[in-house]
Amino acid sequence: MDGGKPARKTTIYDLATLAGTSASAVSSVLNGTWKKRRISSQLAEKITRLAQEQGYAVNMQASLLRREKSKIIGMIVPKYDNRYFGSIVETFEAMARERGLFPIVTCTRRDPELEMEAARTMLSYQVEWLISTGATNPDRISELCGPAGVRSLNLDLPGSNAPSVISDNFAGARELTRRILANCRQRLGQALPLLFVGGRGSDHNTGERIRGFRAAHEEVGIEVDENHILACGYAPEKAEGALGALAQREGVLPQGMFVNSTISLEGVMRWIRRSGHYEGRAPVMGCFDWDPFAALLADDIEMVRQDVPQMLAAVFDIIEKGAPPNTRIEIPPVFVTRG
Amino acid sequence: MDGGKPARKTTIYDLATLAGTSASAVSSVLNGTWKKRRISSQLAEKITRLAQEQGYAVNMQASLLRREKSKIIGMIVPKYDNRYFGSIVETFEAMARERGLFPIVTCTRRDPELEMEAARTMLSYQVEWLISTGATNPDRISELCGPAGVRSLNLDLPGSNAPSVISDNFAGARELTRRILANCRQRLGQALPLLFVGGRGSDHNTGERIRGFRAAHEEVGIEVDENHILACGYAPEKAEGALGALAQREGVLPQGMFVNSTISLEGVMRWIRRSGHYEGRAPVMGCFDWDPFAALLADDIEMVRQDVPQMLAAVFDIIEKGAPPNTRIEIPPVFVTRG
DNA sequence: GCACAAAGCTCAATCGATGAAGCAAAAATT
């Protein structure tokens, strides 16, 4: 390709020399303000053509340094290993671009240190907004943003220093539990108390889902067994370990199960397969999350799909119209119809 | 939080005033060159403390404008909706950070226009390297980068203008096919020619996988049916449609199947379930890709996992040591042991 | 033919961080 060319990047000064004009004319032509600045369309065309030929790309660093608005919008996200976060990132990028914003996304692997580090890096990039998705400590991030004049916003997990957009975890979990219980009744003749597996007891979403889980049991007069609420963490290994330990202690596990995420479901499925515990009488399952393959695993696994497009619509609505820091928007999740 | 403060960002000039010193002293303290510049550790400490207190974050735009190296490394990726690309992005970010680089990733949804647009944006951000992952036209991207002095690199799908790191698709597909054929023999008594589903006929990987598919058939003297090679595209709907059309034409589909990606597998599974075609005698399957739930779908679905850590190790090796544009590194994929 | 306006530009300051060059004071050497 290149035989050792200097490879210095073309600047507006280079283009100005080539066009026999000034850098300021070039700049205004390339950023679209040339009509306002009364540049002839003749010159505009010439400059545009030259820029094209030279493969000119504006130096964002220089441009942003001068402008007052960066139009950069940052997002931090814990993992890319499931459909929920994948879809959040994909939708976020598309919606940001539609609005003329430049999305920057970074993944923090649920590491609180990395989370702060990433947030600081985002500030350095002069983001105008920072969306903390599923952050372990969204409030610390908001505190970092506040004094810098950067607006922040929480997604998936709520915080108290910035507006939050989350799923309606309580109602979603209650409805999911109702459905699992109904399936139990249908398949086993009666509805017995379910097992709850996955999630961190300390996080808001897990708390709300457990509340919904309890509410649905209460509605039909079934008592929840407190030892059967395993908020053991999200990781597959955690769920696997928790089930193993419970089976060890109690011998037989419940026939119905509420799994708190596809991540945990991965561990649950692995354990069921390896331990052979449910041999011949597969448990009735539900999962607060969705995955196309998981949905096919069993005929009657109920899945709740968090409504990512609606959640991000709410996010951009806040970005456009503003909202007080204590705003909390809860988006109803969607029940996946099977077939 | 804020009661309407000015919220202007703290600059080194503000810190200089607060510390009663000069901006250049502040700068050198904060970027670590202060020893070389003989700033007293007393002053260094004072400045560091003030920066901490004020929540100072360097303005990357200004800093990068001045430096000659940006240390930014860009990656474009087609989708976030599967484990393969998810794991590529996650590993890429982690490895880049380990090396003191700043990763920027963006998703182009297999849209050739968006791909070029994203590449141009990356150039504007002054990336030093651009990794095109699974790009529809990696060579056009390399052509854009070359004159700007930005080095480019292809991942997953090869190009001819920049070094490429890909899976060993031929050997992987041949071994996968062998295994599916062996499973057929074991389950059905004999090995019959398989069906190939998914992928674009025009892309290098699909071509190589078809070649491996043929080779494995040839080894055992089975003739491939040309009508049973359905390179219909990756999208689930495409795979679904192709299977439906084939069933329409031929009535009965082969008992063994090679699916070209988990994306296509999604459609295949959906079709199998909806059509009821394989009722009672599930097909023997293999998939060139891995997903934890897909792996659990059937007892004997063979999955090849592309070796993402090795692929990215090769990528960073090239970045550190260099490589001619015609380099092509093929990483053997890994066979997932079942259980 | 002169005043005045509009068109079509250019000039130069600016954004914040960086680092080469320079300068004054303190310390060491002769």
Add this chain to the structure above:
DNA sequence: AATTTTTGCTTCATCGATTGAGCTTTGTGC
């Protein structure tokens, strides 16, 4: 005591794009 060296800073030009404030030239009106 005079000179040199070292220490510990500051000054200022610079990176590339942007934009308010000019400054010519051409056009219009009377």
